Structures are given as C-alpha cells and as structure tokens.
Amino acid sequence: MSCYSENEFCVNHIFQLYELVYMKIIAISKIYIIHLKKNHRTQQLSNSEIRYVAGLSNVKYTNEVLNNILIPRVVGTPNHEKVFQYIKKELQNLGWNTDIDEFENNTPIFGRLKFRNIIATLNPNADRYLVLACHYDSKYFEKEVFVGATDSAVPCAMLLNLAKELKNELGQLKDNRNLNLKLVFFDGEEAFHQWGPNDSIYGAKHLAEVYGSTVSSIKSGESVSELEKMDMLVLLDLIGHRGTKFLSHFSQTEKWFIRLAEIEDNLSSLGLMKKPKNQRYFVRRASHSYIEDDHIPFMQRDVPILHLISTPFPNEWHTPQDDRSIIDMNTVEDINNILRVFLMEYLHIYLKDKSEEIFMEKEL
Structure with a gap:
C-alpha cells in the first residue's frame, strides 16, 4: 500500500x-x-509560362546521363559503384544537399551486400516535401546482359534532367521551409533470385523504416517523422518506350493524376508535345491491378502514392531487349515536359517575369 x-x-x-x-x-x-x-492547391500557369517551361528541354543532357548510367549496374558490382558516384556527383554539382542512406542486407546468390539510397533536397529543413523517386540498380541475369533502359535508367535520367533544366527556378526553394522538393534514387529494387518479401525493394524498405523513426522539428517547433513530412511519393518506373502510358492506381492521389492529364491536354493544345494528337500518356482510367514496387513500404505507412509506371508493362520488360534501342526520346521529353509544368504548379514556383519576357521575344 x-x-x-x-x-x-x-x-x-x-x-x-x-x-x-x-x-x-x-x-x-x-x-x-x-x-x-x-x-494543397496548385497555382495556375499562364500559356506564356507553360511555353517557357516547355522550352526548358535538353535532350543532349538526357543522352549524356544515359551514356553514363545505361550499363549493367547490379548491386555490389563496379558498374553499380560507377553509377552511384555519377548520380551523386551530378546532384551535388547542381547544388542539391545529398544524403546517403547506407546499410547492409543478406541477399540470395551474392550473400551480404551494401546498399545505398541517394536522397537529394534543396532545403533539408523543410516542413513538407513532394518526393520524386526511381531506382538506379539493374536486375541480375547470370547469362545475359541487362541494362534496364526503361527499368529504370530513363527515369533516373529524367529526374536529373528536371534538376538541371529547372535549376534556376527550383533555386527559389532553398529558402522555403514550408514546402520543398526531394529526389530519391532507390537502391536494390530488383530481386536477385526471385521476387518476394525477402528479395526485392531492399532500399525502399530500409528508407521507409528509417523515415518512420526519424523525427525532427518543423517550423512550429513540434516534432514529426520524415514520413509525415511527405506530401506524396511520385514513383517513376518503366518509362521511355514509344508505348508508355499511365493509369491511376490510387484513389487518394487521383486528383493529381487528373491534373497531370490536364497538363498533357494543355501542352497538346499549345502545340508543345511531340506525340501524335491521338496518343495519350495519362489515360483517365483507374487500374485495379496490384503492382509491387518501391512504393509499397511507404504506402503501408500511409504515405500517398502516385505511381507513374507504364501500364501494361513494355514487352521488353526484364529482357535483354530493354536497351537503348527501345528508348523514344520524344516520349521521354514529352513526359518530362508534363512533369516540369506540374512541379512549377505544385511547388508554386514564380515564373511570371521570365515567361513573359521570353514569350515576347518569341513573338517578335
């Protein structure tokens, strides 16, 4: 007592x-x-602003990136190290804060391996982030050479292209603590032997766990996890072949998918797309198929997911034919155009002065 x-x-x-x-x-x-x-609401861009953003195209740089990463890059190999160093250096040269989430895990065939997720931010102290992501490793084949052009060298090149061509515009975010942009290059997405819960998405599972337990203070002084700071995870995969098209996979992010479809319509009506008029990338249709990818551990922790994966998968998926020969640069540039406009809208990037000036020059 x-x-x-x-x-x-x-x-x-x-x-x-x-x-x-x-x-x-x-x-x-x-x-x-x-x-x-x-x-959250997006800002509306004027036609002149859309024209300005569409003009920030750089096929030469995209090809330069592909020249450096479109190689077999299985985790633990010298090529994988080369691609890791290249992506990290490019991001640092473009002025991004780069963090490496490094860990070891047991794998079939190769035993214990080191994995490294690459995380790039413009302001690591922001309260919220729009997150764009892809994976940079390639699948292991014992007797075949696999470079994974759509899976996912092209998405990696697209994210680096966005960072480079929007460098001046995104520079506004360096002092923005309210909402910012984060780029994530996942390691170890591919299975080494057979896809399953213990042999796949190694990097995504680790980062989701780390983010769930990493707590920091937001501007109000309160503490939230890194997962709670994520507005949405936009995951790019299997992109770049001529037949690339996307469906809406999650009702929670359907409004953002529809916005991307509307941006595609606007760009087409302004004559700023390279595709035929009867072709669509963002198809206004929901998909009920369950696709396992790097988003799964984040979805399981209630992070909203926008999955930009070509549906159906390209015929070349997980074959040696998924190489440079199937990449259609018009498709890559069109989709990057859509994403550029979406980023400017979602992140409320100020463009008015530049866009009007450039539009006037084009009209002269």
Missing part, C-alpha cells in the same frame, strides 16, 4: 496535466500538417 502527501499529489497531478497538454499539442501539430497536405 502507498499513499501521497498533498504536495506529492499536486506535483504528480501537474506532471500528468503537462503530459496531456504536450500530447495534445503534438496531435494538433500533426493534424495541421495533414490538413496542409490534404488541402
């Missing part, structure tokens, strides 16, 4: 009240972030 004196009771009661108030403040803070993410 135990009892409290009057003073002991008061002190204990005060601590309990303090703890209750503290927990309510944290809950309100998280509700506030959820509210901001759920009710």
Whole structure:
C-alpha cells in the first residue's frame, strides 16, 4: 500500500496535466500538417509560362546521363559503384544537399551486400516535401546482359534532367521551409533470385523504416517523422518506350493524376508535345491491378502514392531487349515536359517575369 502527501499529489497531478497538454499539442501539430497536405492547391500557369517551361528541354543532357548510367549496374558490382558516384556527383554539382542512406542486407546468390539510397533536397529543413523517386540498380541475369533502359535508367535520367533544366527556378526553394522538393534514387529494387518479401525493394524498405523513426522539428517547433513530412511519393518506373502510358492506381492521389492529364491536354493544345494528337500518356482510367514496387513500404505507412509506371508493362520488360534501342526520346521529353509544368504548379514556383519576357521575344 502507498499513499501521497498533498504536495506529492499536486506535483504528480501537474506532471500528468503537462503530459496531456504536450500530447495534445503534438496531435494538433500533426493534424495541421495533414490538413496542409490534404488541402494543397496548385497555382495556375499562364500559356506564356507553360511555353517557357516547355522550352526548358535538353535532350543532349538526357543522352549524356544515359551514356553514363545505361550499363549493367547490379548491386555490389563496379558498374553499380560507377553509377552511384555519377548520380551523386551530378546532384551535388547542381547544388542539391545529398544524403546517403547506407546499410547492409543478406541477399540470395551474392550473400551480404551494401546498399545505398541517394536522397537529394534543396532545403533539408523543410516542413513538407513532394518526393520524386526511381531506382538506379539493374536486375541480375547470370547469362545475359541487362541494362534496364526503361527499368529504370530513363527515369533516373529524367529526374536529373528536371534538376538541371529547372535549376534556376527550383533555386527559389532553398529558402522555403514550408514546402520543398526531394529526389530519391532507390537502391536494390530488383530481386536477385526471385521476387518476394525477402528479395526485392531492399532500399525502399530500409528508407521507409528509417523515415518512420526519424523525427525532427518543423517550423512550429513540434516534432514529426520524415514520413509525415511527405506530401506524396511520385514513383517513376518503366518509362521511355514509344508505348508508355499511365493509369491511376490510387484513389487518394487521383486528383493529381487528373491534373497531370490536364497538363498533357494543355501542352497538346499549345502545340508543345511531340506525340501524335491521338496518343495519350495519362489515360483517365483507374487500374485495379496490384503492382509491387518501391512504393509499397511507404504506402503501408500511409504515405500517398502516385505511381507513374507504364501500364501494361513494355514487352521488353526484364529482357535483354530493354536497351537503348527501345528508348523514344520524344516520349521521354514529352513526359518530362508534363512533369516540369506540374512541379512549377505544385511547388508554386514564380515564373511570371521570365515567361513573359521570353514569350515576347518569341513573338517578335
């Protein structure tokens, strides 16, 4: 049996009240972030601004990136190290803060291997992030050479292209603590032997776990996890062949998928797309198929997912024919055009002065 004196009771009661108030403040803070993410609205670009953004095309750089990464790049090989160093260096040269999520894991065939996710941010102290991601490793084949052009060298090249061609515009985000952009290059997406829960998406599983347990303070002074800072994970995969098309895989992000489809329509009406008019990339149709990819561990932790994966998969998927010969640069540039406009809208990048000036020059 135990009892409290009057003073002991008061002190204990005060601590309990303090703890209750503290927990309510944290809950309100998280509700506030959820509210901001759920009710986020894009800015509307004028036609002249869209023309300006569409003009930020650089096929030469995309090809340069592919020249460096379109090689077999199985985790643990010298080629994989080469591609890792190239992507990291390019991001650093473009002024991004680059972090490496490094860990080891047991694998079939090769035993214990080192994996490294590459995470790039413009402001690592932001409260919220729009996250664009892809994987940079390639699948292992014992007797065949596999370079994985659509899977996923082209998506890697697209993200680096966005970072380079929007360098000046995205530079506005370096001082923005409210909403920012994050690029993630996952390692170890491919299975070494047979796809399953213990042999696939090594990097994504590790980063999702790390982000779930990594807590930092937001501008209000409260603490949230890195997962809670993610507005949405936009995952790119199997992109670049002539028949690339996307379906909406998640109702939670359907409004953003529809916005991408609307941007495609706007660009087409302005004559800024290279594709035939009867062809579509973003098809306004929901898919009920379950596709396992790097998004799974984030989806399981309630992160909204926008999965930009060609549906159906290209015929060359997981064959040696998924090489440079099937890459259609018009398709790659068209989709990058759509993503450039989407980023400017979602992140509220200011373009007015530049776009009007360039548009006037084009009209002269």
